[in-house]
Amino acid sequence: MFDWNRSCSYDEQQKRRFHTIARSRLKKLAAQLNLPQGSFDLRSNKAGIAVSGEITLHHHRAYIQVGQFGLSSGHGILIRTCKGRKDYTCGANHFVALDMLDDIPALAAAVRAVTGVGRGASPSSEQRAA
Known part of the structure; x- marks a missing residue:
């Protein structure tokens, strides 16, 4: 198991x-939430040597970011709503713990609770909402 x-x-x-x-x-997580291909971006920014x-x-309605920005607090996954893939704020x-990456169903439940994304939605209904 990976040490987050x-x-x-x-x-x-x-x-x-x-x-x-x-x-x-x-x-x-995207698969667990039934997010259709093309309805989300997956990006990686390695940044500088001193940070993760x-x-x-x-997604067009959810923004999920993983990093070691909250190690002292035990948090490292940011979840928030958004209005499109150009909305960053x-x-x-x-915030939830990084080790939730080891329990995708629980992480999906947290994302649904915050954003409503994936709640009873089929891929076709998520696409129509885009």
Whole structure:
């Protein structure tokens, strides 16, 4: 199992694994939420040597970002609503623990609770909402 709380600072191998695995888990999250292909972007920004950078799943109604920005608080996944894939600042910030990446159904439930995305929606109804 991956250690989400092992710092990526000054550790290129850890950062590479962090990004690769987090990206893979966000793809699984998109599938769990029944997000149609093309209704979201998946981005990775490695940033500088002293930080983890971030991995972002940006749907037209949900913004989910993974990073080690809250290690001292135990948080590292930001979830908020948005109004389109060009909206980077919309809804209130909600944070959950990084280790929720090991429990995709629980993470999907948290995303649904905050954003409503994926709640009883079929892929075709999510596409119509785009």
